[in-house]
Amino acid sequence: MILSYLAGLGASLGLIIAIGAQNAYVLRQGIKREWILPVVLVCAASDAALIFSGVAGIGAAVQSAPMLLQVVRWVGVAFLVTYGFFAAKRALRPGSLRAAEGRGNGTVWAAVATVLALTWLNPHVYLDTLVLLGSLANAQGDGRWAFGFGAVTASALWFPLLGYGARSLSGFFARPAAWRFLDGFVAVLMASLAAMLAFGG
Template sequence: MTPFLTGFGASLGLIVAIGAQNAFVLRQGIKRVWVLPVVLVCAASDAALIFAGVAGIGALLEAAPGVLEVIRWAGVAFLAAYAVFAAKRAVRPGALTAAEAGGNGTLLSVLGTVLAITWLNPHVYLDTLVLLGSLANAQGDGRWLFGLGAVTASALWFPLLGFGARSLTGFFARPASWRALDGGVALLMAGLAVMLAFGG
C-alpha cells in the first residue's frame, strides 16, 4: 500500500493549498448553491488529469510548451475577469447575505465557471500531469496504485471543503462577511493572474 499512501499524501499536499479552485468551491459551499455538481466536476477533473499523468501524457505536454503558454494566457484573462467581478461584489452597497446568495447562479453558469477555473489553470497540468505523473512513474509497477491514492485524496478533499463550508453559514449571515470574503477572493484571483502573467 506504500504507493497508494505516497500518492494520497502527494496529491493532498498539492490540492489543499488555497487557490482559485478551492476559493470557488468554498464560496459555493458557503452559499449552498450547486455544491454537489461543483465538487463532482473538481474531483472528476482531477481524476482525469492524474490518471493521464500516470499514463505518461505529462511527458508529451513537456515536449509541447506552446500548449501550456496558450493555457497560461487564457488563465490570466479569466482570473483577472473573475477578480474584477469579485471586487464589484465586495464594494457594492447591497452585499449578499447567505440566504440571498443561495438564489443566484444557474447550474450552467456555475459549471462553466468551475470548469474554466480548473482547466484554464496551467498549474493544474504541471501539478497533475507532470509532477504527479513523474512521481507515479517512479513507483514502477505501483504507479497505478499511486494514481489511485492521488485520486482518492482529491475525492475526499473537495466534498470536505464544499460541504464543510456550511458550518460557516452563520458567520456569513452578515453582509460585511460576504464583502470581506469577496474582497479576499478578488485579491487572490488578481494575485494569481499576476503570478501567471509574470512568473510563467
Template sequence: MTPFLAGLGAGLGLIVAIGAQNAFVLRQGIRREWILPVVAVCVASDVALIFAGVGGIGGAVQGAPGLLAVIRWAGAAFLVAYGIFAARRALRPSALVAATGQMGGTVWSAALTALALTWFNPHVYLDTLVLLGSLANAQGEGRWLFGLGAAAGSALWFPTIGFGARGLRSFFARPASWRVLDGCVAALMMTLAVMLAAGT
C-alpha cells in the same frame, strides 16, 4: 498499500492550498449553491488529469510550451474577470445576492466556472500530468495504485471543503462577512492572474 498512501499524501499536498479552484468551491459551499455538481466537476477533472499523468502524458505537456502559454494567458484573463466580479460584489452591497439558500446562478454556470478554474490553470497540468505522473512512474509496478491514492486525495478534499463549508454559514449570514470574503477572493484572483501572466 504503500504506493496508495504515497499517492494520497502527494495528491493532498498539492491540492490543499489556497487557490482559485478551492476558493470557488468554498464559496459555493458557504452559499449551498450547486455544491454537488461543482465538487463532481473538480474531482472528475483531477482524476482524469492524474491518470493521464500516470499514463505518461506529462512528457507531451513538457514538450508543448506553446500550448501551456495559451492556457496561461487564457487563465489569467479568466481570473481577472472573475476577480472583477468578486470586487464588484464586495464594493457594492446591491450586487450581493442574499445567502438564503436560494440558487443565484444556474447549475451550468457553476459547472462551467469550476471547469474553467481547473482547465485554464497551467499549474494543474504541471502538478498532475508532470509531477504526480513522474512520482507515480517512479513507483514502477505500483504506479496505478499511486495514481489511485492521488485521485482519492481529490475525492476526499473537494467534498470536505464544499459540504464542510456549511459550518461557516452562520458567520456569513451577515452581508458584511460576504463583502470581506469577496474582497479576499478578488485580491486572490488578481494576484494569481498576475502570477500566471508573469509565468510564476
C-alpha cells in the same frame, strides 16, 4: 502497493489543500449552498482524468508542447482577472447570505462552466497533475497505478469535505460584512494568481 497508494494520497493532498482559485470557488459555493454536488464532482472527476493521464505518461507530451501551455496561460489570466473583477464588485456592494444566493451563478450549468474554467484554464494544474504527480507515480515502478489511485482518492475526499464543510459557515456569512471579507479575499487572490501566471514565466 499500499505504500505507493499512501504516497499518492499524501502527495496529492499536499498539492490541492493550498488555497487557490478552484478551492476558493468550491468554498464559496459551499457557503452559499448552491450546486455543491455538481461542483465537487466536476473537481474530483477533472483531477482523476488529469492524474491518470499523468500516470499513463501524457505529462511528457505536455512538457514538449510549451506553446499549448502558453495559450492556456493567457486565457487563464484573462479569466482570473474577470472573475476577480466581479468578486471585487461584490465586495464593494456586500449583501447577506440570502442576497448573495439571489445573485449567484443561477443555474447548475453556469456553476459547472465556472469551475471547469477555473480548473482547466490553469496551466499549473497540468504541471501539478500530469507532470509532477505523473513523474512521482512513474517513479513507483509497478506501484504507479496504486500511487495514481491514492492521488485520486485525495481529491475525492478533499472537495466534498471543502464544499459540504463550508455549509457550517453559512450562519457567519449571514452578515454582509462577512461576504465583503470573503469576496475581497477572493478578488485579491484572483488578481495575485493572474499576476503570477502573467509574470511568473
